Amino acid sequence: MVAMLSVVATCFSISLRAQKLTVQVSANKVQVGAAFQVVFTVNAQPSTYTPPNFKDFDIFSGPNTSQSMQYVNGSLSQSFSISFLIAAKKEGKLQIGPMTMVVNGQSIASTPVNIEATKGAVPPGQQQQQTQSTQNPDEQTTKSSGDDVFVKTIVSKTKCYIGEQIQVIQKIYSRFDLRGFQNVKFPAFNGFWSQQPEGVPNVQLQIENVDGVNYYVGEFNKTYVFPQRTGELTIDPCEVECVVRKQSNKKPRNIFEQFFGGGGFEDVVVKAYSRKTKINVMDVPEAGKPLNFSGGVGNLNYKVEATKNNVKANDAFNLKITISGKGNLKLLEAPKLTLPESFESYEPKITENISNAGGVSGSKTYNYLIIPREPGDFVLNSLDFSYFDLDKKKYVTIPSPELKITVTPGDGKSNASAQVFDHLKNEVKETENDIRYIKKGDFELQKSDAEFFNSSIHLFLLTFPLILFVGGLAYRTYYIKQNSDVVALKGRKAASFAKKQLISAEKQMKQNNKEAFYTEVTNALNSYLGNKFNIPVADLSKDNITKELQLRSIRPDTQLKLFDTINQCEYAKYAPGAVSGDLQAVYNSTVELISTIESEMKHV
Numbered sequence: 001m002v003a004m005l006s007v008v009a010t011c012f013s014i015s016l017r018a019q020k021l022t023v024q025v026s027a028n029k030v031q032v033g034a035a036f037q038v039v040f041t042v043n044a045q046p047s048t049y050t051p052p053n054f055k056d057f058d059i060f061s062g063p064n065t066s067q068s069m070q071y072v073n074g075s076l077s078q079s080f081s082i083s084f085l086i087a088a089k090k091e092g093k094l095q096i097g098p099m100t101m102v103v104n105g106q107s108i109a110s111t112p113v114n115i116e117a118t119k120g121a122v123p124p125g126q127q128q129q130q131t132q133s134t135q136n137p138d139e140q141t142t143k144s145s146g147d148d149v150f151v152k153t154i155v156s157k158t159k160c161y162i163g164e165q166i167q168v169i170q171k172i173y174s175r176f177d178l179r180g181f182q183n184v185k186f187p188a189f190n191g192f193w194s195q196q197p198e199g200v201p202n203v204q205l206q207i208e209n210v211d212g213v214n215y216y217v218g219e220f221n222k223t224y225v226f227p228q229r230t231g232e233l234t235i236d237p238c239e240v241e242c243v244v245r246k247q248s249n250k251k252p253r254n255i256f257e258q259f260f261g262g263g264g265f266e267d268v269v270v271k272a273y274s275r276k277t278k279i280n281v282m283d284v285p286e287a288g289k290p291l292n293f294s295g296g297v298g299n300l301n302y303k304v305e306a307t308k309n310n311v312k313a314n315d316a317f318n319l320k321i322t323i324s325g326k327g328n329l330k331l332l333e334a335p336k337l338t339l340p341e342s343f344e345s346y347e348p349k350i351t352e353n354i355s356n357a358g359g360v361s362g363s364k365t366y367n368y369l370i371i372p373r374e375p376g377d378f379v380l381n382s383l384d385f386s387y388f389d390l391d392k393k394k395y396v397t398i399p400s401p402e403l404k405i406t407v408t409p410g411d412g413k414s415n416a417s418a419q420v421f422d423h424l425k426n427e428v429k430e431t432e433n434d435i436r437y438i439k440k441g442d443f444e445l446q447k448s449d450a451e452f453f454n455s456s457i458h459l460f461l462l463t464f465p466l467i468l469f470v471g472g473l474a475y476r477t478y479y480i481k482q483n484s485d486v487v488a489l490k491g492r493k494a495a496s497f498a499k500k501q502l503i504s505a506e507k508q509m510k511q512n513n514k515e516a517f518y519t520e521v522t523n524a525l526n527s528y529l530g531n532k533f534n535i536p537v538a539d540l541s542k543d544n545i546t547k548e549l550q551l552r553s554i555r556p557d558t559q560l561k562l563f564d565t566i567n568q569c570e571y572a573k574y575a576p577g578a579v580s581g582d583l584q585a586v587y588n589s590t591v592e593l594i595s596t597i598e599s600e601m602k603h604v
Contacts, residue, residue: 019044019103023110025096032088032117035269039083040099040110046080047105050515052097057086088117147213149174151238151274159280162230163297163328164390165360166192170221170274176244178205178216179267187236191281192225193331193556197356224360226328227281235277242270284388288395294335296387298327302398304383309403312410316371319345319403323385324363329354330556334366338382342374350553372407379404495598498528502591509583517583518572521590525566528594552601561593 019042026037051063064083088094094117098109149172156167170186172178181203208217220240227233245265284297301324308317321335334348346369354362372378383400505520530537533548542563549559568586 019106019108021099021101021108021110023096023099023113025113025115028114029116029118030088032091032119035085035087037083037085038096038113039081041079041081042101042103042108043079044103045078046101046103048515049082049099049101051082051084052099052110054084054086054096056089056094057096058089059084059086088115091117091119093117148176149242149244149270149272151240151272153235153238153274153277155235155277155279158278159282160227161282161284161297161388161390162227163284163295163331163388164227165298165327166225166227166279167359168223168225168235168277169219170238171217171219172240172242172272173208173210173215173217174242174244175213175215176246176268178218179243179245181220181240181242182269183239183241184220185239186221186223187238189223189225189235191229191233192227192235193328194223194225195330195356195360196221196223224356226331226360227279228331230281230283233279233281235279237276238274240272242272244268244270285395290384290386290395290397292336292384292397293386293388293395294333296323296327296332296385298325298329298387298390300325300327300329300385300387302385302400304400304403306380306403306405308405310406310408311372312408313372313375314410316369317405319368319370319380321348321366321368321383321385322363323365326359326361327387327390329360329362329364332364335383335385337368339370339380340372340378342372342376343378344371344373345369372405375407375409377404377406494528494531495594497531498524498594499591501527502587505587505590509587512583514572514583518569518586521586522566522569525562525569525590525594532597549597554597554600558593558596558600561589562597565590565593 021040021042024039024041030036064085065081082099094115096113096115098112100107100109102108152171152173154169154171160166168189172181203218203220205216205218207214209215221238225235245267284293303322303324305320306317307320311317319337323329323332329352334350337345339345348366348368351365351367352362354360354364380403381400383403384397385400386395386397388394389396501520501524505517505524508517508520526537526540529535529545529548530540533545535544535548545562546559549562565586
């Protein structure tokens with residue numbers, strides 16, 4: 001008991017101890033483009049922190065956090081550190097602003113640090129950035145030429161038809177030992193619909209000879225794209241920061257390094273880019289284009305089948321259309337049906353079974369619900385499917401089999417419905433005469449002083465409270481039933497809950513509090529996705545969200561916009577000083593994004 005009280009007293013004394021936030025840099029005088037480290041340390045665990053504004057610096061790594069705790073001779077000490085690996089963008093006297101933290105409810109800040117940046121060792125026009133060895137951050141790294149490390153974008157073809165599948169591969173070439181990648185920026189593929197193979201690519205390095213020089217080569221990205229408009233489209237450059245290990249040009253520090261040559265090896269960060277790639281997209285030929293062509297391009301198959309060939313009037317059957325093969329299956333629109341006049345059809349249920357391994361292929365099924373209203377013998381034809389065959393370079397029409405549907409008279413209720421349909425179909429419009437004659441014959445007159453008792457108004461007033469009471473009971477039963485399912489209730493009100501949270505984000509935006517603003521936007525999106533799709537907050541991963549969005553047929557561009565917003569907010573929470581942009585635009589984009597998802601789900 002005494003030992004426990006001593007530990008509690010020790011912890012209490014630590015919490016009362018004055019907190020101090022210190023800052024250290026690996027060097028106060030640096031070269032432009034050469035990375036150095038800045039570390040912020042506090043002797044307690046902060047509840048929140050705001051990094052400084054690195055507007056004059058490039059951030060290579062960070063924020064990186066570490067925590068330590070020691071108990072020596074009855075004294076407990078702890079420290080919390082946040083480090084960044086940065087490099088100056090320009091020459092001159094620069095300043096690293098203060099880091100602010102909230103510790104035990106008190107806000108503390110570090111002192112600004114002055115940095116003198118001189119002209120770097122990298123030649124002008126060279127588009128690489130370097131970092132120093134992590135073992136010796138105070139020493140200058142070696143330089144790297146533009147031919148040493150580069151990215152190459154390889155496309156399966158540069159001339160294609162609209163909707164044709166193209167394979168895009170990004171490879172990294174390095175003359176040095178390739179240790180890893182960081183901060184990869186893939187192209188946006190504007191004008192294309194893109195699909196990446198599932199799973200994380202396993203980068204395997206091979207040796208390839210380019211113009212007599214051996215390179216370590218690794219494929220780090222593969223994407224399948226489908227052009228959606230004609231003309232010249234551009235695949236933007238891919239940007240990646242590579243960590244390579246190369247021999248240092250520093251002077252030997254001792255006789256052993258002098259004897260064995262040089263100052264050893266060091267890890268260097270090199271930023272590499274690919275070139276822009278032009279794709280010439282042609283429209284499919286107009287000559288011979290079938291009237292029922294819906295944009296299918298590739299090598300496709302087609303199948304039509306009905307679940308019933310004999311059905312009663314006003315009973316339903318399903319018409320199942322399956323398109324399979326290799327091509328732009330994801331972009332195909334639902335086939336338009338040509339049915340007899342007495343057949344009613346509804347929007348189809350779409351099922352996809354598409355694989356991205358070795359190219360986009362699989363099947364897409366449209367399941368139509370059809371209700372015949374009149375008895376008789378019918379033939380469903382004119383359901384042919386046409387697509388543009390890339391191998392034959394011409395249109396191919398796959399005829400559908402003639403589906404004979406026999407509709408027999410239904411029960412009495414069905415016959416009544418058929419008569420109503422027939423009456424509506426043969427309805428005749430009636431016109432009124434311009435001149436109305438004086439009414440002739442017997443008609444009733446009513447006294448102006450008729451009694452109120454037993455009148456229609458009197459009866460209505462007597463029955464109205466009863467009608468109101470019964471209606472109230474019915475509404476209460478309906479309300480209890482609707483709100484008994486908590487999951488469904490949260491799903492229906494997910495958008496309204498999220499928009500209420502966005503009100504807090506709007507207040508932070510007006511106060512220009514970036515960190516709190518991005519935190520509120522992130523909370524609103526997490527709340528909306530969790531309530532809408534019944535996903536616990538702990539399970540809100542990209543894979544789970546993507547799975548739910550695809551099940552509800554949310555468009556790929558909407559999914560991409562959602563994850564871009566989430567990534568931007570997550571990054572801004574930890575480094576708001578390094579994020580630039582219009583907060584109003586982020587707020588408007590988030591509100592529009594929630595409304596778009598709600599709208600697309602209503603049409604599923």
